Amino acid sequence: MEIKLVKDILEANEVIASQNRRLFADEGVYVVNLMGSPGAGKTTLLERTIEHIKDRKRIAVIEGDIATSRDAQRVAAYAIPTVQINTGGACHLDGNMVREGLRELDFDKIDLLLVENVGNLVCPAEFKIGEDDKVMLISVTEGDDKPLKYPLMFQVSSVLLLNKIDLLSYLDFDLERFRSDALKVNPHLEVMAISCNTGEGLDNWFRWLEERVNKKGT
Amino acid sequence: MHELAIAQSLLEIVEQEALPYSGARVTRVKLLIGKLSGVVPDALRFAFEVISQGGIAEGASLDIQEVPLRLRCHQCGEVFVVDDPFMTCPRCEGPEVEMVSGRELEIRSMEIDDGDQAGQGHP
Ligand SMILES: [Zn+2]
Numbered sequence: 207m208e209i210k211l212v213k214d215i216l217e218a219n220e221v222i223a224s225q226n227r228r229l230f231a232d233e234g235v236y237v238v239n240l241m242g243s244p245g246a247g248k249t250t251l252l253e254r255t256i257e258h259i260k261d262r263k264r265i266a267v268i269e270g271d272i273a274t275s276r277d278a279q280r281v282a283a284y285a286i287p288t289v290q291i292n293t294g295g296a297c298h299l300d301g302n303m304v305r306e307g308l309r310e311l312d313f314d315k316i317d318l319l320l321v322e323n324v325g326n327l328v329c330p331a332e333f334k335i336g337e338d339d340k341v342m343l344i345s346v347t348e349g350d351d352k353p354l355k356y357p358l359m360f361q362v363s364s365v366l367l368l369n370k371i372d373l374l375s376y377l378d379f380d381l382e383r384f385r386s387d388a389l390k391v392n393p394h395l396e397v398m399a400i401s402c403n404t405g406e407g408l409d410n411w412f413r414w415l416e417e418r419v420n421k422k423g424t
Numbered sequence: 425m426h427e428l429a430i431a432q433s434l435l436e437i438v439e440q441e442a443l444p445y446s447g448a449r450v451t452r453v454k455l456l457i458g459k460l461s462g463v464v465p466d467a468l469r470f471a472f473e474v475i476s477q478g479g480i481a482e483g484a485s486l487d488i489q490e491v492p493l494r495l496r497c498h499q500c501g502e503v504f505v506v507d508d509p510f511m512t513c514p515r516c517e518g519p520e521v522e523m524v525s526g527r528e529l530e531i532r533s534m535e536i537d538d539g540d541q542a543g544q545g546h547p
Contacts, residue, residue: 208535211441215433215455215529296429328462329426332529357509358462358527390510393519 219333222301226308226336233313236422237321238415239299239335241359242343244325247369249277250402251343252320256284258412259318263419268307268321270299277322287311298329301336318419327352331359338422339364346370346379353387360391365398367411372401427463430529431471438481438534448538450481458491458528460509465490484534493526 214220230237242248256265266287269278278290289307291299304321311319321337323330331340342363344352347370353360360366366388374381385397396414400407434453442450457463465488476482492505499518506514511521 207538208533209441210533211437211531212533213437213531215430215437215531218433218436297426298429300429329429332426332461333429354508356462358460361460361509361511390508390512393511 216332219301222305223334223336226301226305230336234423235313235316235319236419237319237337239321239323239337239340240343241323241330241340242325243327243348246343246345247402248322248325248343249280251367252281252322254402254408256286259416260284260286263317264315265318265320266311266316268304268319270322270324272324293324297324297326298333299323299335300333304335317423327356327359331362339418341365341367343367343369346374346377350380350384353384353391357391360388360395363395365396365414368397368399369402371399371406372404427467428471430463431468431475434472434531435476435481437531439479441534442480442536445536445538448536450484450534451537452485452487452535454487454532456489456491456528456530456532458526459493460526461529491525491528494524495521496524497521
């Protein structure tokens with residue numbers, strides 16, 4: 207006997223993600239889902255971002271990690287609310303894990319929630335968590351062929367941060383090819399070249415982020 | 425890894441849908457998988473085979489139909505299939521396109537075998 211279903215396999219996640227999204231909207235909290243490969247510099251980017259914005263916006267962080275809490279410890283050193291989520295082996299955060307983490311946060315005291323996803327260029331792109339924007343971080347040491355290899359992540363992101371550009375002179379990385387491939391995959395993508403090391407280009411990112419937070423808060 | 429999480433969601437749906445047919449076994453599941461979803465069919469089959477063991481869907485085969493990446497151009501209206509994930513119109517090179525298909529992760533149907541003994545196992 208054949209049973210017709212026609213169901214989205216990720217439907218359960220979509221439902222929870224949209225509940226999270228409604229909560230964020232009600233509370234006026236702007237939420238970034240920060241994705242990228244392991245070692246791209248996500249935690250360092252968070253540190254730079256927190257240093258820059260914490261006096262003007264109230265920030266909280268959710269740290270997704272497969273097993274350790276080392277990243278969360280780095281972030282918690284800034285004395286902002288930090289929630290650690292261990293995925294227990296899963297290579298991405300999903301709506302339900304984030305929902306559980308939200309219980310530990312006081313939304314009356316938050317304008318901006320930064321969610322650091324698990325380091326991975328495939329899976330996080332497929333699982334919504336209720337975020338306002340997906341931001342993708344990649345570093346020049348990973349090579350310039352990534353837009354074609356991992357198109358979905360480029361496609362779903364609003365901003366692409368290309369990190370470690372202070373190393374460009376040591377590498378065979380074609381910045382123009384990378385940028386044009388990324389824009390062919392997603393013409394609406396904002397591409398920003400940055401270095402969390404030297405601080406180059408970070409102003410663009412801070413400005414973009416603050417504008418978004420202001421817009422959501424009003 | 426991606427495929428494992430998807431296989432888990434798939435198994436949950438299948439087991440849930442099979443609940444009313446107690447005693448039945450799921451023999452086949454038909455899926456639509458979009459090219460842009462990044463799912464490798466063989467990896468999904470393998471993950472599903474492993475996690476379905478001991479359950480109602482053990483041994484079920486996954487019948488996977490891959491859906492091409494199909495776009496519609498806002499400028500010239502052309503609908504086209506692309507192999508590269510480039511979101512520009514190959515006809516007029518217009519940059520404004522919408523995705524018509526390619527991100528599917530859908531279960532279409534499943535086949536169950538509820539045996540031939542009438543009444544057995546039915547509530
Ligand atoms: Zn066109």
